[in-house]
Amino acid sequence: MSYEELEQKYLLPTYDKLPLVLVRGEGVHVYDDKGAKYLDFYGGHAVASTGHCHKDVVKAISDQAGKLIFYSNVCYNDARAEAAELVVKNAYAGSRSVFFCNSGTEANEAALKIARRATGRPRIIATTTGFHGRTIGSLSVTGGAKYRDPFPENLANLTEFVPFGEFEAVERALSPDVAAVIIEPVQSTGGVRVGNKRYYERLREMCSGNGCALIFDEVQTAFGRTGKMMAGQHWGVEPDICTTAKAAAGGVPIGMVILNEAIAGAPAPGEHASTFGGGPLAMAALKANLGVILKEKLADNAREMEMAIRDSLGANPLIRAIKGKGLLLGLDLNKDAKTVVAELLKRKIIVGSSGPADQIRLLPPLTIQPEHVRELRSALREIAK
Ligand SMILES: Cc1ncc(COP(=O)(O)O)c(C=O)c1O
Incomplete structure (x- = not known):
């Protein structure tokens, strides 16, 4: 065959x-x-x-594979420690800590959970043309009916969908029970879209004013793709939580949630975990790959x-x-x-x-x-x- x-x-x-x-x-x-x-x-x-x-990524993966492919987060690890520092120092200026997982949708699940935990609120505002992943939580904030409607038993009753690029619609949807506003700063899968500077600035102001988290899903946009290290840097706007995945580790599966100071302490030990997240092989690949993005x-x-x-x-x-x-x-x-x-x-x-x-x-x-x-x-x- x-x-x-x-x-x-x-x-x-x-x-x-x-x-x-x-x-x-x-x-x-x-x-x-x-x-x-x-x-x-x-x-x-x-x-x-x-x-x-890329030769640096290949070398890092093969060297790490010969040393230690995996050990759980219950122990410290050299590659994980160095990769975490590199990520936090090269993401947003306000970034303070990172949670490692294995994919974009897993990162978004974690971000939504952390925002709810940090604010004690249930609702999420998302966009009608956004895409955040295929697992039930991420699907529930994914706007496209094509992705969500075949699975009507999702959590979308806690989500309000508004058009991308219109801060007035977010303003109308915001209420004291909103935990987070989630957007892709540059939309991709549901159709490529970019907002204007005022859109991002107003989202930032409104989320701060309301006490909810601004989540940027940078699964596609982080680490150089849009022409800046992080997409929000085009407009001088920082999210409270940023998720990323895809390109970060040169093709080795990875996901991450990068948190700023205001929200970094939200989940207590034991409240969130991912067995393979932060595994030494992925961490070595991440460190080498980010090194290439910066050096080149x-x-x-x-x-x-x-x-x-x-x-x-x-x-x-x-x-x-x-x-x-x-x-x-x-x-x-x-x-x-x-x-x-x-x-x-x-x-x-x-x-x-x-x-x-x-x-x-x-x-x-x-x-x-x-x-x-x-x-x-x-x-x-x-x-x-
Ligand atoms: C913006 C965005 N968020 C989340 C995801 C889901 O990522 P994954 O397929 O790694 O779960 C994707 C995948 O295309 C994406 O583009």
């Missing part, structure tokens, strides 16, 4: 798949089982921020490459608008996105689909260079003909 057939036979079919068997990655490229090379403008879904198999100034490169993409794709008649920030970009198309994803794949370029049927997403490694943007431009020009 082929690998496609084996997966189709034995895996739960929860994914719409591209017809590709990928077996190797190097920098901004991945290779299939027949040796064909693809330019990865999808980054394995915003994960490969330092490129595939990848946030700066993300900003430069965003400009290169906007300059070179802006005039393509296929593209109506380019949305997003840094290297989290949504291209609104005059054509069905599925067709364009397939046409690009024929030309050996991988891009992501998105919530709207006419949008594709670019989430490449932050290491891409002008020649890769030119390759994408030529392919999109051919498709537009």
Whole structure:
């Protein structure tokens, strides 16, 4: 049986798949089982921020695997201690502590629980187009009906959904029983959207005034992707709680909740835990990966490459608008996105689909260079003909 057939036979079919068997990655490229090379403008879904198999990350993982793969949080560990310091010092200026887990949705579950524990309040305000994960708690604050409606027995009766980008709607929804407002500072999966500076500033002021937590879900945006280390830094706005996952450990599963001073003490010992969170292997990968992002100034490169993409794709008649920030970009198309994803794949370029049927997403490694943007431009020009 082929690998496609084996997966189709034995895996739960929860994914719409591209017809590709990928077996190797190097920098901004991945290779299939027949040796064909693809330019990865999808980054394995915003994960490969330092490129595939960056040598520093590979070395850190293999060195750590030879020393200690795992030990529980009941003991201290050198890699965990150093990774925690690196995260807290390079996230927001007000960040004080971090809780490690294993995925984005697990980080959001923890953030919601911590906000409720810290405030003693039950309700959450979220956005109609936001995406926060697939487990029941995160799903309950995910706006898209497509994700939530098949599971009506979620906790959404405690959530009020408001349109992204409209602080007036948050103002109307805020009440003394609100524990948190949760947003992705740059929305991604439900359609790429960015608010204006006033939106973020007013959210910050209103949450402080109300005594609820402002949660930024930076599962996709943290650590350089938007052109700043953390997305809120574009607007000078800091959340009380920030969650992240995806790219942080170079592809090794990770999630984290980064807390500021006001809220850091909320869960008491024993009130929250995650067996594998903070495991030495993931911590070594995290430390090495963040080291690469800082050393190679990848946030700066993300900003430069965003400009290169906007300059070179802006005039393509296929593209109506380019949305997003840094290297989290949504291209609104005059054509069905599925067709364009397939046409690009024929030309050996991988891009992501998105919530709207006419949008594709670019989430490449932050290491891409002008020649890769030119390759994408030529392919999109051919498709537009
Ligand atoms: C903003 C955001 N939050 C949460 C998640 C869920 O992360 P995970 O799939 O690691 O649970 C995602 C995944 O795409 C995401 O984009």
